[in-house]
Amino acid sequence: MNGLLKKIALYLVLTITAFVVFFPILYAFLISFMTGGELLQGNLFSKSFHLENYQKAFERLPLAHYLMNSFIISLSVMIGQLVVSSMAAYAFVFIPFKGRDAIFFLFISTMMIPWEATMIPNFITIQQLDWINTYQGLTIPFFAMAFGTFLLRQHFKTIPKELDEAAQVAGISRFKFFVKIVVPYCKNSLITLGAYSFLTTWNMYLWPLLVTNNDSVRTVQIGLKQLRTQELATDWGVVMAGVVVVIIPTLVLLFIGQKYLQKGLAQGALK
Amino acid sequence: MKDSLEMEQPILTDQPLSWWKKSLNIRTACLYLLPSFFLFAVFLFYPMAKTVYLSFFLTDQQGIANVFVGLENYQYLLQSESFRKSIKATILFVLYTVPTGVMIALALALLTNEKVKGIGIFRTMYASTMGVSVAASSVVWLFLFHPSIGFFNKIITAIGGESVSWLLDPSWALVSISVTTIWMNIGFSFLILLGGLQNIDEQLYESAKIDGASYLYKLRRITIPMLSPTLFFVLTVSLINAFQTFGQVDILTQGGPSESTNVIVYSIYREAFVNYQFGTASAQSVFLFLCILIVTIMQFKFGEKKVHYQ
Amino acid sequence: MKDVELTHLSKSYDMQTEVLSDISVSIHAGEFFVLVGPSGCGKSTMLRMIAGLEDITEGTLTIGQKKVNDLHPSKRDISMVFQNYALYPHLSVEENIVFGLSVKKVPKTQRKKRCHRVAKMLGLTDYLNRKPRQLSGGQRQRVALARAIVNESPICLMDEPLSNLDAKLRAQMRSEIKQIQRQLNITMIYVTHDQVEAMTMGDRIMILNEGKIQQVGPPIDVYNAPANEFVAKFIGSPPMNLAKATIYPDNQTLSVVGRIHLQLPPEDIQRMGTKEVTIGIRPEHLQLATSESQQPGSSKFEVKVSHVEVLGNETLLNFEFAEGNWQAKWNGQWRVNVGDIVPLSLHYSAICLFDTTTGNMIKQPTQNEQHLIQGVSI
Numbered sequence: 029m030n031g032l033l034k035k036i037a038l039y040l041v042l043t044i045t046a047f048v049v050f051f052p053i054l055y056a057f058l059i060s061f062m063t064g065g066e067l068l069q070g071n072l073f074s075k076s077f078h079l080e081n082y083q084k085a086f087e088r089l090p091l092a093h094y095l096m097n098s099f100i101i102s103l104s105v106m107i108g109q110l111v112v113s114s115m116a117a118y119a120f121v122f123i124p125f126k127g128r129d130a131i132f133f134l135f136i137s138t139m140m141i142p143w144e145a146t147m148i149p150n151f152i153t154i155q156q157l158d159w160i161n162t163y164q165g166l167t168i169p170f171f172a173m174a175f176g177t178f179l180l181r182q183h184f185k186t187i188p189k190e191l192d193e194a195a196q197v198a199g200i201s202r203f204k205f206f207v208k209i210v211v212p213y214c215k216n217s218l219i220t221l222g223a224y225s226f227l228t229t230w231n232m233y234l235w236p237l238l239v240t241n242n243d244s245v246r247t248v249q250i251g252l253k254q255l256r257t258q259e260l261a262t263d264w265g266v267v268m269a270g271v272v273v274v275i276i277p278t279l280v281l282l283f284i285g286q287k288y289l290q291k292g293l294a295q296g297a298l299k
Numbered sequence: 300m301k302d303s304l305e306m307e308q309p310i311l312t313d314q315p316l317s318w319w320k321k322s323l324n325i326r327t328a329c330l331y332l333l334p335s336f337f338l339f340a341v342f343l344f345y346p347m348a349k350t351v352y353l354s355f356f357l358t359d360q361q362g363i364a365n366v367f368v369g370l371e372n373y374q375y376l377l378q379s380e381s382f383r384k385s386i387k388a389t390i391l392f393v394l395y396t397v398p399t400g401v402m403i404a405l406a407l408a409l410l411t412n413e414k415v416k417g418i419g420i421f422r423t424m425y426a427s428t429m430g431v432s433v434a435a436s437s438v439v440w441l442f443l444f445h446p447s448i449g450f451f452n453k454i455i456t457a458i459g460g461e462s463v464s465w466l467l468d469p470s471w472a473l474v475s476i477s478v479t480t481i482w483m484n485i486g487f488s489f490l491i492l493l494g495g496l497q498n499i500d501e502q503l504y505e506s507a508k509i510d511g512a513s514y515l516y517k518l519r520r521i522t523i524p525m526l527s528p529t530l531f532f533v534l535t536v537s538l539i540n541a542f543q544t545f546g547q548v549d550i551l552t553q554g555g556p557s558e559s560t561n562v563i564v565y566s567i568y569r570e571a572f573v574n575y576q577f578g579t580a581s582a583q584s585v586f587l588f589l590c591i592l593i594v595t596i597m598q599f600k601f602g603e604k605k606v607h608y609q
Numbered sequence: 610m611k612d613v614e615l616t617h618l619s620k621s622y623d624m625q626t627e628v629l630s631d632i633s634v635s636i637h638a639g640e641f642f643v644l645v646g647p648s649g650c651g652k653s654t655m656l657r658m659i660a661g662l663e664d665i666t667e668g669t670l671t672i673g674q675k676k677v678n679d680l681h682p683s684k685r686d687i688s689m690v691f692q693n694y695a696l697y698p699h700l701s702v703e704e705n706i707v708f709g710l711s712v713k714k715v716p717k718t719q720r721k722k723r724c725h726r727v728a729k730m731l732g733l734t735d736y737l738n739r740k741p742r743q744l745s746g747g748q749r750q751r752v753a754l755a756r757a758i759v760n761e762s763p764i765c766l767m768d769e770p771l772s773n774l775d776a777k778l779r780a781q782m783r784s785e786i787k788q789i790q791r792q793l794n795i796t797m798i799y800v801t802h803d804q805v806e807a808m809t810m811g812d813r814i815m816i817l818n819e820g821k822i823q824q825v826g827p828p829i830d831v832y833n834a835p836a837n838e839f840v841a842k843f844i845g846s847p848p849m850n851l852a853k854a855t856i857y858p859d860n861q862t863l864s865v866v867g868r869i870h871l872q873l874p875p876e877d878i879q880r881m882g883t884k885e886v887t888i889g890i891r892p893e894h895l896q897l898a899t900s901e902s903q904q905p906g907s908s909k910f911e912v913k914v915s916h917v918e919v920l921g922n923e924t925l926l927n928f929e930f931a932e933g934n935w936q937a938k939w940n941g942q943w944r945v946n947v948g949d950i951v952p953l954s955l956h957y958s959a960i961c962l963f964d965t966t967t968g969n970m971i972k973q974p975t976q977n978e979q980h981l982i983q984g985v986s987i
Contacts, residue, residue: 035415042410046424049407049485053427055450056439067448112334119331125324131332138339141347142591144543144564145584148353148571149346152361172338190695193662198709198760199683202327208708212699231432233546234564238572249434253550256438264442271435282430282486283423290426290494 053275060268067264081269088258088266090243091273094251097163098230099277101247104167105229106222113176114218118206120177121184122192132181138174144234151238165239166247170229176221179292183217184210220292223285230278248274347588353581360575372582382583384558385566388473389590392562393541395477396484401534403481404488409522412496422493429486433546440479441466441551469559472552476560479547484540488533495529496522535598542591563587611673611686611763612638613659613796618668620654620820628654629820632668638763641790641797643811643828647843648802651820653768656800660689660766672764683712685764688757692769694749696741696756703728703737706755713760727755730789747778758789764796771806783809804844808832816840834973838963841889841970847938850895852931853965854888856881863888863962866931868910871957881962881971889961892925894974895937898954906957914949926951 059067061077085091120132150169159165187210195205211218233249240246255270282289354372356364376382407425411418428436443450444465452462465475499522507517523530545564548554554561554569561569563583571580613636620629629651636642644652657663659670661682670678677685688709696705706727707720715723728734731751741749750770757765770786771779787810790797801807807814808828816823816831816839824836828844835841841849854865858878863871865888898909912935916927924943927936928951937953945951962972 038410038413038415042418042421045407045410046421049482050424050427052436052439052443052482053431055443056435059442112338115331116335119328123324123328123331125328128328135335135339138343140592140595141343142539142543142587144545144567145350145588145591146343146346147567148577148581148584149349150342151572152349153341153346155361168338169342172335172342177335188693188695190691190693191697193657193660193682194689194691194695194756196662196682197660197687197689199681199712200709201712204712209697213697227430231434233433233549234568237549249432249546252432252434252438256441256550264445264448267438268442271438275431275435278430278432279427282426286423286426286490289429290422290490290497293491293494 053279056268056271056275059265060272062265064263064265078265081263081265082273084263084266085255085269085273089251089255089270091248091251091270093243094246094248095273095277097245098247098249100163101166101236101245102226102229104163105170106226108167108171109173109176109225110218110222112171113173113221114180114206114211114214116172116177117180117184118210120181121187122202122205122210135174135177139178147234147238154239160239161242161244163245166236166245169235173225176225179221180214180217183214183292187213216288217292219285220288223281223289224293226281227278350581350584350588353577354579354585356578358575358577364578368578372578375579376582376586381558381561382566385561385563385583388559388561389542389563391473392477392480392544392560393538395474396480396541397534397537399477400481400484400537401488401530404485404492404533405530407485407489408492408496409518411493425489426486428483429490431483431486433483434550436483437479437547437550440475440482440547444475444551466552467556469556472556472560476544476547476551479551480541480544483547484537488537491533492526492529495526498529499525531598535595538594538598539591542587542594563590611796612636612671613764613798614669614671615655615659616669616671618655618658618670619666620651620658620663621666624666627666627820629658632822634815634822634825636796636798638796639794641787641799641810641812643807643814644798644800644817645804645807645811645814645843646802646817646823650817652800652802652817655817656766656768656798659685659798660687661685686762687764687766688760688762690753690757690765690767690770692772694741694753694770694773696749696752698741701738701740702733702744702752705741705752706737706759709756709760723759723761724755727759730758731755731785746774747782750774750778750782754786754789758793758795761793762795764798765790767797767799769801770799771801772803779806786810805846808844816843818843834970835889835961836970838887838889838968841961841963845891847892847925847936849889849891849961850930850933850935851887851889851963852933852935854886854962856884856886858884868931869908869955871908871955871960872906873957877972881964883964883966883971885965886971887963887965887968889963890955890959891974892936892938894959895935895953895955897939898952904956907954909952909954911950911952914945914947914951917943917945917947919943 060081061079063078063080116135120128120135154160154165154169157165191209191213192205195209200208230247231249232247236247236250237253240250252267252270252274255267353364355367355369356372357366357368358364411422411425431439442448446452446462446464446467449465451465456462463471465471503521503525504517507521512520543564544562545568548560548562548565549568552560554565564587567580567583567587570576570583615632615634615636618629618632619627621627632655644655646652654663658665661677661680665678669676672685672687682689697708700708703724706724710720710723724737725734728737731754733748733751733755736744736748736752741752744752750773753770757767767786771782774782783806786797786799799806799810811828813826814828814831815825818839823843824831824840831840832844835844835849838851842851852865854863854869856863856873856878861873861875861878863869863873863886869888912926912928912930914926914928915934918925918927919942921942922940924939924941924945925936926939926943926945927934929935958975960972961970961974963969964971
């Protein structure tokens, strides 16, 4: 009896907190289906589903184009980070050389430099390279990632040394070992890192704000800012429709990748 | 041992080992590290140095350093009322968001670490805020905070209270932004803490169960000590994130009202890209860098001792 | 066929302490050569130096008359089996076996043929599509073995390959590995800490301790004539009994704590030239004293049994002797109780003597039970 009561109490607490945490997202969903009138009345549920808000959102802004841009940019950064970080992590784990620890420490110390502290010269660099309003301007600066290297190194280290040695005896080249053994072996941590970098890139705000000044490569996040300034006080339904469109891809990715993120990121946190 | 004496002289094909062959490893390593190094050099080390350099100059609109002014930019900052406000806002913001955020995430993680049916759904819901971008969540909360049709004021007026101008009242604005930020960060902190909890060896709890330990005892003696490295990590990341806050300020308040939410990164952004004062903006950036450096070092110095590593 | 020759080989990680020092040995083609020693003696390091996985600090390593000190592992014509098998977890058994062949430019059809031949030899045919984690320990071991022999290298290195198996399987794999080695006529260099493996598998064995060679030779020779106290203790199970002894040249006797008195031939006393010695006697040479065992050159002494192990076909008696625990091994089943006083006898011909200061052997036993089968007709 005591156990049952405890269980009920637990579910009650879980449900209430889950509702509180999830409420803003739910609220955005609900409002995106409301007409302006319903909104002003303060209803929580719309009497009927209106899809006009979505239609309007796509009409007023090149939202589809922004979505495309965000996909291209997030995907590029994800692939770039995976390639660059896993190469570095491989070197730190499997290639013995003098000063390896010192160089690794240098890598880790880059995590202490806040990216925002470097944004002014970076902006100037991008300007000088004529990379304003280009995909490369939005992606390449983020390819190198100390955290990713660190995370992958942690996992690469769990590969038994003998696998590498067996490959050496068999004459398998470093690159083949890397591609055929290390990458499949550490599939999970690569998925974790991939999901993480896609998520963070998709959600990036400040840098796209700086290096885009027309629609050509602008991302959805900046689109939201535009929507917000355009629609202020009037059409909140349209704004929320925009929000829903923007968060759905990442929410889906999060739901799929949650298990990986939960395990993988925690592993990175431990030393 | 006889064998070694009877050994016949081997024909040594002794090609002198060149430096080239011996350095094979380091050359391969360089190849693998080159992309990272190149990118770090161009987009991190160089701009960091450049930031420090710029902080000693007055610049033109293109960011070209014109006049060397020494420490004048820093002097100017220290005397500037606006910068002092910005520092105050940043510190308050950190204090509001970091402890509360981590505590809430920890509580949720502990709650969902119970093995009951359907727990996966709750975990997903708690983690969901990680999938919502800064821009999106700011826009949603902007509406929640809306003075007339926003959810909060509707509730308050419904129960007979007086509506609050959340984002327009200097005494409320920073709190409102902090609440938004805490909500946004719950997902990430929760996910990592939950992962940390699940890494704790189940047998520790089983043995405590046999000893008849209470929930709180287990929490104090097993969970928290075993979780401490993860907790430490989450704390550090949250702290650094708090210093780097930008998006929610840009969308919710633009630093106002009366600069009460003008946190440091927003202040840098304004100084550099609105006022084109790259010199003073750089000086602020250096300041930000030092803040994060000090925080990280302090955390490692004081935190490391209390953290239990397996 | 290729000999492996080590000449004054040394290994040091910090340029001060040597993990291996001055190792010189020649391993003949087609030989089963076992490196044996306690953990940390440097045996694995030596194997890894031969493989090319560790740098050689000093000395020369030649394989087939070619200096290979700085040659990449893959260019040394070797294969290797690791203690934990080093199987690629995400590849199937077949893929694991042929993984190295692709590098050697073996055509695909050939690869398959060779893989199946080896699989058949090791009884793996039914498991080729499984993943390593779906296999038992013994099967994994066989896959590792298959991977080593499939590329037909003339030299195979094994680093404690059986240590993760249970006792029964280990005995079975011992003979299997030995058979394969003979069948394929490969040179095997085999590292183990288990002296039973060394004794049963090796054509010759090398005993290492603290980075130095203690003795090299056929297992039986090492057993019969251990080069020093360390080898005497290390080879043989139960180990050789050792105790301090003193030689009295005046009355040509050797005395062990006043309890054993042995008559010594004068020429031995002269040859040994020391008075402080260590006596060593194999447990099987400590027999029950009977009236007929009272012959010249033997000594009788009584001991109090502290522990008895009856193993069915043999009986082990433990007793305290000269500040140590000694054991006697008798064939058959004996009813002896703890606390019993048992008279034992030993013969001078059965004992080893070691110089106490250097530990080196100065007298080897002459009495060995060597039986030869000659013209048996049943």
